[in-house]
Amino acid sequence: MRVTQGTFSFLPDLTDAEISAQIEYALRQGWALAVEHTDLPHPRDVYWEMWGMPMFDLKDAAGVLMEVNACRKAFPDHYIKVNALDATQGWESTRLSFIVNRPQVEPGFRVIRQETAGRSVRYTIESRAAADRGGSDGR
Amino acid sequence: MNDEVPANVDLQALLREANVQDVLENLDRELVGLKPVKERIRDIAAYLVVSKARAALGLTGAPPSLHMSFTGNPGTGKTTVAMRMAEILHRLGYVRKGHLVSVTRDDLVGQYIGHTAPKTKEVLKRAMGGVLFIDEAYYLYRPENERDYGQEAIEILLQVMENSRDDLVVILAGYKDRMETFFRSNPGMASRIAHHIDFPDYSEAELYEIAALMLAKLDYRLDAGAEAALREYIAKRRVQPNFANARSIRNALDRARLRQANRLFALATPVTREALQTIAAGDIRASRVFQGD
Numbered sequence: 001m002r003v004t005q006g007t008f009s010f011l012p013d014l015t016d017a018e019i020s021a022q023i024e025y026a027l028r029q030g031w032a033l034a035v036e037h038t039d040l041p042h043p044r045d046v047y048w049e050m051w052g053m054p055m056f057d058l059k060d061a062a063g064v065l066m067e068v069n070a071c072r073k074a075f076p077d078h079y080i081k082v083n084a085l086d087a088t089q090g091w092e093s094t095r096l097s098f099i100v101n102r103p104q105v106e107p108g109f110r111v112i113r114q115e116t117a118g119r120s121v122r123y124t125i126e127s128r129a130a131a132d133r134g135g136s137d138g139r
Numbered sequence: 140m141n142d143e144v145p146a147n148v149d150l151q152a153l154l155r156e157a158n159v160q161d162v163l164e165n166l167d168r169e170l171v172g173l174k175p176v177k178e179r180i181r182d183i184a185a186y187l188v189v190s191k192a193r194a195a196l197g198l199t200g201a202p203p204s205l206h207m208s209f210t211g212n213p214g215t216g217k218t219t220v221a222m223r224m225a226e227i228l229h230r231l232g233y234v235r236k237g238h239l240v241s242v243t244r245d246d247l248v249g250q251y252i253g254h255t256a257p258k259t260k261e262v263l264k265r266a267m268g269g270v271l272f273i274d275e276a277y278y279l280y281r282p283e284n285e286r287d288y289g290q291e292a293i294e295i296l297l298q299v300m301e302n303s304r305d306d307l308v309v310i311l312a313g314y315k316d317r318m319e320t321f322f323r324s325n326p327g328m329a330s331r332i333a334h335h336i337d338f339p340d341y342s343e344a345e346l347y348e349i350a351a352l353m354l355a356k357l358d359y360r361l362d363a364g365a366e367a368a369l370r371e372y373i374a375k376r377r378v379q380p381n382f383a384n385a386r387s388i389r390n391a392l393d394r395a396r397l398r399q400a401n402r403l404f405a406l407a408t409p410v411t412r413e414a415l416q417t418i419a420a421g422d423i424r425a426s427r428v429f430q431g432d
Binding site for chain 1: 235236238257261263264265267268269303305306307
């Protein structure tokens with residue numbers, strides 16, 4: 001199941017040229033860029049593992065793409081996303097975030113039902129990747 | 140890519156199109172002296188235009204290597220020329236953004252294990268799309284300490300200079316003799332640098348011209364006595380230790396302006412526009428250089 005988190009996630013995967021163009025746009029807006037990755041995506045997980053520090057004062061997309069490629073090389077089977085952070089007062093938050101790498105096979109999610117008192121049912125969404133590893137990912 | 144390859148290329152048109160001529164003319168006008176440097180830059184600009192023309196005609200050939208080394212004494216204009224170089228490369232389309240990131244050893248080398256690589260990479264990322272200017276590059280290599288982290292910075296630098304040739308141009312700068320030692324002990328670095336440009340020291344007349352240019356930019360002028368005093372000052376200062384060419388001249392002028400302000404302040408009468416602009420002989424002759432006469 002295709003994970004659709006962040007901008008452009010319903011489109012076909014972006015090529016490196018398209019990624020560069022998006023980064024270029026973010027840099028023109030004066031946003032700082034950061035690369036993050038995870039092997040256990042979850043709809044509620046906004047923060048993934050950081051790949052190095054966020055990058056400030058860059059002028060060109062090549063630097064960010066270099067980090068994206070380094071991260072791809074280290075974790076070819078992880079989800080990798082690029083975040084663009086706007087430091088302007090009032091925003092001080094992520095303005096753009098898009099996935100730049102996906103694993104070959106995306107196991108997707110499953111629903112766990114838990115029957116509790118009074119016939120009520122509780123639902124949990126669990127990443128199948130976590131289940132395959134033998135249980136909950138602790139989330 | 141277009142299948143049709145043009146039969147000929149107008150080099151002058153290519154040069155005009157890139158507006159490089161303006162930069163070269165500005166260089167001629169605004170930088171005093173430095174004849175060999177200007178000639179070398181013209182050569183490089185011509186070479187880059189020809190490389191572009193060759194590519195347009197579909198002639199094979201690796202993209203030209205653009206990393207450079209600027210050698211010369213302090214204050215001979217290395218940083219200023221590097222900035223112009225960045226502009227030339229940008230206009231010819233060899234770097235995408237054309238900014239200059241100026242760093243020294245402290246910006247590249249870390250203080251503990253594992254600190255150097257991220258630090259160097261951060262600087263490289265900031266410089267991408269432009270020119271990375273490493274001042275006093277020989278400090279990166281410290282042969283007396285084999286565990287020095289400078290070597291690590293050099294290795295990362297070399298890797299990026301080789302693999303990301305389209306993304307950034309590296310200019311190393313420093314004293315001539317020490318740069319030569321540096322290249323001898325780092326053959327990998329020497330072999331990746333195609334252009335060596337040597338900056339000569341300025342002559343007395345050139346230094347005076349520089350001083351006049353600086354003062355004109357700041358809306359000051361010298362009275363007749365001060366002109367002679369400045370020429371004398373330059374002749375004396377030039378042979379003293381720690382002389383840093385144009386930089387020493389700029390500092391001398393800053394101090395003369397300070398003395399002029401002091402002199403005007405001591406006056407009881409209101410000052411004229413003329414007085415505010417004029418540097419007198421006394422402002423220059425009060426310098427420590429004239430003491431001991």
